[in-house]
Amino acid sequence: MDPLDRVDDAAAAAAFRRLVRHLRHRTDAQNVDLMGLAGFCRNCLSDWIGEAAGLDKPAAREAIYGMPYEAWKDRHQQEASPEQLARMAESVKRNA
Template structure:
């Protein structure tokens, strides 16, 4: 079976399951900092939260940035930062700057 052969509802169910698995994976890898994700993949947990909020808005749901971040981080953003975020190292800052030169 190919993706094209699935109904829209089936595609949505698989997309949702993959998104939940991605969130679970990120939750299990709190050691991976957002700057690491930005350096390697050009997106981070905050990007996912923004995409989640935008998708909600597209569907007519009023979800705040804070609520979207809580969905992605599994807790309030400020709590996550206090518990898990570490300062970016000079090496991370240099890699980020090199990746994002205009």
């Protein structure tokens, strides 16, 4: 059994919420950079929570971003550089 599966659901949910709130605070951590380093980003989290909770895409993204996705993009998203996009593409190749 994976040790993660032994973590209580309430504790796992609290850790997830802390991660999401951290990402809301760190708007300087761009999704393209997260994808380039870790192979996932806020949009991935919103897809996963949407699947788990039965939410449509806009509701799931608002749950993760803390506001409508378009508002977050307008306020915080920067243009991705070719280097960022290349790192992201290489990183995504490593995802299962």
